Amino acid sequence: ARQLSRLGVDVCEAGFPVASQGDFDAVARIAKEVGPLTAGRSSGQPMVICGLARAVPNDIQRAYDAVKHAPRHRIHTFLATSDIHLKYKLKIDRAECIKRAVSAVKFARSLCDDVEFSTEDAGRSDRSFLLEVLAAVIDAGATTLNIPDTVGYNTPQQYGDMIRALRTETVGSEKVVWSTHCHNDLGLATANALSGIISGARQVEVTINGIGERAGNTSLEEVVMAIRTHPTFFPVTVHIDTTQIFRTSTLVSSLTGMVVQANKAIVGANAFSHESGIHQDGVLKHQETYEIMKPETVGVTKNSLVLGKHSGRHALKSRLGEIGYTDITAEQMEELFVNFKRLADAKKNVEDADLHALANDVFGTVMSSSTNGFSLEALHLASVYSSTATATISLKTPQGEIIQDAAIGTGPVDAIFKTLNRLLHIDTNILVDYEVRSVTKGSDALGEIIVRVCSPATKAQYDADRSGLVFQGRGTDPDILAASAKAYLQAVNRMVESSKDTEGACSALAIKREF
Numbered sequence: 001a002r003q004l005s006r007l008g009v010d011v012c013e014a015g016f017p018v019a020s021q022g023d024f025d026a027v028a029r030i031a032k033e034v035g036p037l038t039a040g041r042s043s044g045q046p047m048v049i050c051g052l053a054r055a056v057p058n059d060i061q062r063a064y065d066a067v068k069h070a071p072r073h074r075i076h077t078f079l080a081t082s083d084i085h086l087k088y089k090l091k092i093d094r095a096e097c098i099k100r101a102v103s104a105v106k107f108a109r110s111l112c113d114d115v116e117f118s119t120e121d122a123g124r125s126d127r128s129f130l131l132e133v134l135a136a137v138i139d140a141g142a143t144t145l146n147i148p149d150t151v152g153y154n155t156p157q158q159y160g161d162m163i164r165a166l167r168t169e170t171v172g173s174e175k176v177v178w179s180t181h182c183h184n185d186l187g188l189a190t191a192n193a194l195s196g197i198i199s200g201a202r203q204v205e206v207t208i209n210g211i212g213e214r215a216g217n218t219s220l221e222e223v224v225m226a227i228r229t230h231p232t233f234f235p236v237t238v239h240i241d242t243t244q245i246f247r248t249s250t251l252v253s254s255l256t257g258m259v260v261q262a263n264k265a266i267v268g269a270n271a272f273s274h275e276s277g278i279h280q281d282g283v284l285k286h287q288e289t290y291e292i293m294k295p296e297t298v299g300v301t302k303n304s305l306v307l308g309k310h311s312g313r314h315a316l317k318s319r320l321g322e323i324g325y326t327d328i329t330a331e332q333m334e335e336l337f338v339n340f341k342r343l344a345d346a347k348k349n350v351e352d353a354d355l356h357a358l359a360n361d362v363f364g365t366v367m368s369s370s371t372n373g374f375s376l377e378a379l380h381l382a383s384v385y386s387s388t389a390t391a392t393i394s395l396k397t398p399q400g401e402i403i404q405d406a407a408i409g410t411g412p413v414d415a416i417f418k419t420l421n422r423l424l425h426i427d428t429n430i431l432v433d434y435e436v437r438s439v440t441k442g443s444d445a446l447g448e449i450i451v452r453v454c455s456p457a458t459k460a461q462y463d464a465d466r467s468g469l470v471f472q473g474r475g476t477d478p479d480i481l482a483a484s485a486k487a488y489l490q491a492v493n494r495m496v497e498s499s500k501d502t503e504g505a506c507s508a509l510a511i512k513r514e515f
Helices: 002-007 021-033 057-067 083-090 094-111 127-140 156-169 189-198 220-229 242-256 277-285 313-322 330-346 352-367 412-424 456-465 480-501
Strands: 011-015 048-054 073-080 115-120 144-149 177-182 203-205 375-383 389-396 402-409 431-438 447-454 470-477
Touching: 002 242, 011 021, 011 057, 021 048, 021 057, 048 057, 057 073, 057 094, 073 083, 073 094, 073 144, 083 094, 094 115, 094 127, 115 127, 127 144, 127 156, 144 156, 144 203, 156 177, 156 189, 177 189, 189 203, 189 220, 220 242, 242 352, 242 470, 313 330, 313 352, 330 352, 352 470, 375 412, 375 480, 389 412, 402 412, 412 480, 431 480, 447 456, 447 480, 470 480
Parallel strands: 011 048, 048 073, 073 115, 115 144, 144 177, 177 203
Antiparallel strands: 375 389, 389 402, 431 447, 447 470
């Protein structure tokens, strides 16, 4: 959320407060800590912090209670309007739908002045009924109307025509801001959102890297750069600091574990690469022959400063600033420098991608609320090809005690996880996903591991239907086995942290020693 503020995002929909106490606390914390921030924002105004709520009084109240701490706050409530949703999901008729929508907006408006209403599955809703619902919620006090293509069904022409018709024909349409919300099931999310802008929408609901339900949502970076690249075509401007796009993309990828595909527009590894000889020749002669935007515009900078084991703090801080990390505290800088030196001893040159990974390690730890969890002190492995492996691990507990144990596994990673389970007194295999990737190229590259685990109490349920809470950890290290241990520990730390705030499934993690 801090990075979204620095990026220049106008509205941050921080979460669904009624979903759990953890969600409520997260939204409230964002409202309190990020809501007032104005640093780096060209608008001079802080972000609006928004909470999502179904058209139910308790949902709306919880959303307000979470976001009210922000100087600028919003309630976003929604209700399906398509006949298929009304019949099979909600089991109500159209009259009841209007009644519930109006009641929800009126209650939300009684709590705050900024209320957004979404007509879920608008893309498949009857046009005349949409006009009726939208006019009613405008009269009830809605200030933003969001028109979702919930299942990614519409084409750009259809979606643009719908936005134009609704703006033209809805009674009171001039009183509200019209918004798009598009899904990428047919690969048309960005195209549909841009069509909506041309048709008069002045808010676009987007995500970083296009992540989201099923095939994802509209990509922020694609919409922003389309507008910036065609300033005379799109009748709008944005407050986004585009030089923060790449940093934000790598941070989101790191925290979610969702790797950005190499050919992803704007932020993919190949977005500014040229393999064809004809293209290379053209770019060398004149950059604009094959590039419609400069890499520096989105924060992909050319590194003329080579960092290695002889580089000092000043050189590291300077380079971090050039790639977007300008708000590093002295404590964070010290941790970054220690990690940088360790990496520089293992590989000749430290690249920008390495720096992003190191920085995300530091900032990710701060944001995970697990800085006082278990930490890796030492790892020793003995492994023979086509035989078993043995891992011996030392951990520091939250209370500062050093504990040690060992276990045998079918391979090094299995041995590491079994040893950690013994140390943490976890009797069940809680691992649900394990991913490994290289941050840069070469055999000396920094390795990145993503681990996902679930509570021992819900593992059987997860295996059966993939439901239940899942906790993610990320670790980076030139040694992927050490990175694996770090990632697993971070995931378990998050699970333990969650158990402090919620009862039930995740509190079943039974650490038998009094750590």
